[in-house]
Amino acid sequence: MTRLNALLLIAVLCSAFYLVRTQYDSRRLYTEYDHARSEARRLDLERERLEVERRSQGTSLRVEKVAKEQLHMKNVTPAITQYVLEPNQVLANGERSTAEPLPSTPVAPTTQPRPVAPMKTQVAGSLALKNESSSRIEMP
Amino acid sequence: MSRKSVQFTSSPLLASKTPIWRSQFIVALIALGFLGLIVRAAFVQVIENDFFKHQGVVRFVRTQDIPADRGKIFDRNGQILASSVAVPSIFASPEELDRDISKLTQLAKLLEMPLQELQNRTKDEDKGFVWLKRMVDEPLADQVKALKIRGIGVRKEYKRIYPEGEAVAHVVGYTTIENNGQDGAELTFNKNLTGHMGSRRIIKNRFGEAVEDMGQTVEPVDGQDLQLSIDSKVQYFAYQKLKDAVLEHKAAAGSVVVLDVNTGEVLALANYPSFTPNSHTNLTGAQLRNRAITDTFEPGSTMKPFVVGLALEQGIVTPDTIIQTGGGKLAMGGFTIRDDSPNGAISVRQVIQKSSNIGAVKISLQMPPQQLWGIFTQVGFGQKPQVPFPGLVGGKLRSYKTWHPIEQATMSYGYGLSVSLFQLAHAYTLFAREGEIIPLTLLKHDEHVSGVRVISKEHADEVRQMLHMVAGPGGTAPKAQTMGYSVGGKTGTAHKVQGNGYGNKYRGFFVGMAPIENPRIIVAVMIDEPTDGFYFGGDVAAPVFSQTVQQALRVMGIQPDMRVKPQIVAKAEPESF
Numbered sequence: 170m171t172r173l174n175a176l177l178l179i180a181v182l183c184s185a186f187y188l189v190r191t192q193y194d195s196r197r198l199y200t201e202y203d204h205a206r207s208e209a210r211r212l213d214l215e216r217e218r219l220e221v222e223r224r225s226q227g228t229s230l231r232v233e234k235v236a237k238e239q240l241h242m243k244n245v246t247p248a249i250t251q252y253v254l255e256p257n258q259v260l261a262n263g264e265r266s267t268a269e270p271l272p273s274t275p276v277a278p279t280t281q282p283r284p285v286a287p288m289k290t291q292v293a294g295s296l297a298l299k300n301e302s303s304s305r306i307e308m309p
Numbered sequence: 310m311s312r313k314s315v316q317f318t319s320s321p322l323l324a325s326k327t328p329i330w331r332s333q334f335i336v337a338l339i340a341l342g343f344l345g346l347i348v349r350a351a352f353v354q355v356i357e358n359d360f361f362k363h364q365g366v367v368r369f370v371r372t373q374d375i376p377a378d379r380g381k382i383f384d385r386n387g388q389i390l391a392s393s394v395a396v397p398s399i400f401a402s403p404e405e406l407d408r409d410i411s412k413l414t415q416l417a418k419l420l421e422m423p424l425q426e427l428q429n430r431t432k433d434e435d436k437g438f439v440w441l442k443r444m445v446d447e448p449l450a451d452q453v454k455a456l457k458i459r460g461i462g463v464r465k466e467y468k469r470i471y472p473e474g475e476a477v478a479h480v481v482g483y484t485t486i487e488n489n490g491q492d493g494a495e496l497t498f499n500k501n502l503t504g505h506m507g508s509r510r511i512i513k514n515r516f517g518e519a520v521e522d523m524g525q526t527v528e529p530v531d532g533q534d535l536q537l538s539i540d541s542k543v544q545y546f547a548y549q550k551l552k553d554a555v556l557e558h559k560a561a562a563g564s565v566v567v568l569d570v571n572t573g574e575v576l577a578l579a580n581y582p583s584f585t586p587n588s589h590t591n592l593t594g595a596q597l598r599n600r601a602i603t604d605t606f607e608p609g610s611t612m613k614p615f616v617v618g619l620a621l622e623q624g625i626v627t628p629d630t631i632i633q634t635g636g637g638k639l640a641m642g643g644f645t646i647r648d649d650s651p652n653g654a655i656s657v658r659q660v661i662q663k664s665s666n667i668g669a670v671k672i673s674l675q676m677p678p679q680q681l682w683g684i685f686t687q688v689g690f691g692q693k694p695q696v697p698f699p700g701l702v703g704g705k706l707r708s709y710k711t712w713h714p715i716e717q718a719t720m721s722y723g724y725g726l727s728v729s730l731f732q733l734a735h736a737y738t739l740f741a742r743e744g745e746i747i748p749l750t751l752l753k754h755d756e757h758v759s760g761v762r763v764i765s766k767e768h769a770d771e772v773r774q775m776l777h778m779v780a781g782p783g784g785t786a787p788k789a790q791t792m793g794y795s796v797g798g799k800t801g802t803a804h805k806v807q808g809n810g811y812g813n814k815y816r817g818f819f820v821g822m823a824p825i826e827n828p829r830i831i832v833a834v835m836i837d838e839p840t841d842g843f844y845f846g847g848d849v850a851a852p853v854f855s856q857t858v859q860q861a862l863r864v865m866g867i868q869p870d871m872r873v874k875p876q877i878v879a880k881a882e883p884e885s886f
């Protein structure tokens with residue numbers, strides 16, 4: 170009987186210590202988790218800030234300014250653009266375009282309606298410089 | 310008993326009998342002590358348990374807010390137009406503030422604030438919290454932190470950043486420092502953009518670290534992102550060209566609206582003067598006003614195509630019917646209606662091309678007022694546009710029952726009613742969409758939208774050909790032409806009302822579409838009070854139209870429909886091996 174009691178006492182003590190230890194671990198881990206979470210939040214905010222920063226460095230206003238002042242570029246006009254139809258592109262009137270590229274300039278009488286389809290524009294010649302934010306700027 | 314018989318190992322005192330009550334008294338005392346403990350334990354654990362539990366909670370458990378992000382605003386291509394970023398703000402806690410004067414002087418210097426003001430703000434020692442300076446730069450916050458003054462802290466706040474700046478300011482709007490929408494899309498969609506703050510209950514240890522979650526967490530709900538129909542490139546060009554024109558013609562203001570004809574989306578909506586939404590302090594009403602939608606004006610000659618469209622629809626005229634406009638003057642009910650130059654006998658086409666007031670009056674007077682009122686109403690004049698946006702106005706269009714013949718006459722060339730530029734652009738979808746009026750939207754939807762038929766395709770096409778002539782030789786707006794694309798539109802020049810009559814201040818406008826055979830965009834331009842000698846819509850507004858069309862169609866990837874003389878200076882040689 171005494172032996173059983175002693176055994177139970179030891180068991181209770183073990184369980185109690187284990188509980189304390191678990192509680193301690195759980196709190197320690199929760200603190201770590203909380204730190205990690207606020208770090209994630211901080212990084213998230215930082216990413217957002219950098220995205221906005223990147224966007225403000227790439228606005229049309231800035232791109233045009235840099236292109237004109239530092240790179241001495243000028244605006245593209247249809248006169249210096251070669252329009253290329255994508256192969257098998259479905260035109261507005263439902264026809265498929267031939268893969269043949271158009272002549273260097275689009276030719277169509279004004280009075281005749283022509284299918285207007287979204288075109289892949291290509292800036293003529295090897296001097297072309299395509300900018301991701303602005304494809305309308307070309308070296309003079 | 311001899312003296313010797315007393316040994317040190319025995320004490321006579323012990324031999325004497327102690328009274329029984331003494332031990333009983335001790336036992337009773339101890340019992341009482343235990344009883345006291347038991348009562349106290351019962352008091353703490355059972356009777357006043359809630360109170361003590363609460364006291365424990367107050368000391369360790371904190372309710373923490375979990376911030377929610379305000380939704381971002383994007384343009385149609387996913388470029389950021391507005392986003393919230395966390396920036397530091399500096400606060401003080403007067404009740405625990407360290408009032409060392411040398412430290413405070415340093416702080417005041419950093420905050421660029423007189424020491425006196427700093428002391429005034431933190432005077433009330435009962436206060437737990439006052440802002441000192443909100444939304445400062447990161448380095449400044451670090452410097453303040455480095456001072457390590459007790460009672461001075463840095464907290465993160467959300468600031469709205471608008472990378473595109475003044476070009477889209479009127480469309481996107483701005484928010485207060487508390488992140489509430491104040492204008493534009495920020496105000497209209499404030500509910501959707503605003504998130505809901507979450508909260509959690511946690512136990513904090515003495516280092517201020519969270520150690521346990523109490524399990525009453527409410528997750529924050531972030532605001533929804535918003536995608537507008539605006540194309541930031543088109544918007545930028547439109548704004549720049551408008552700004553250049555306003556400055557060139559020394560005008561008071563200007564507006565431009567660009568619509569997508571297929572989808573009814575607003576691609577650009579810009580006004581000058583504008584403002585920088587990132588720092589919206591010291592703003593004047595002139596800067597803040599979204600003129601394109603809030604200002605109404607008499608639309609002048611831009612009304613004529615509707616009169617002609619209706620007359621064609623009613624079978625009253627054909628495009629080749631000859632109208633006698635005489636010597637450029639027509640007396641009517643005590644008024645004289647004038648043309649800018651005598652046109653003689655001209656066809657209905659030329660009435661539009663030359664913008665003859667007399668021609669328009671003669672055509673309109675052949676129709677009952679009700680029909681004229683009907684078409685004006687159907688294209689949206691006199692009603693607030695059905696677009697969710699703050700500040701929209703409907704303009705003035707009186708009921709046809711009160712019209713006098715002279716009013717019907719002046720309305721046919723755009724006096725006696727008022728519209729906004731936005732309404733005007735919307736109304737021109739009638740010609741661009743072959744007789745249909747389509748609903749407009751400021752949100753991206755990218756699908757072909759169907760409209761309400763007002764006049765037949767045949768007659769709308771005829772008017773569109775007339776609009777094409779306006780931009781051609783002999784028209785009022787050859788400056789609207791643009792390289793590579795065929796255009797059409799209508800000029801308008803209206804005297805501004807000053808006092809009781811019309812003064813010598815003007816508004817010039819141009820509303821048009823391109824490419825003319827299969828219109829993809831409508832561009833409406835208004836220049837208010839040009840003062841450099843030019844004031845005709847064809848001189849001040851048409852060039853803005855031309856440049857905007859050129860860039861917008863290019864950005865949209867639309868192939869030119871007109872022959873262009875190539876100017877390609879260098880051709881790429883095939884690479885040789």
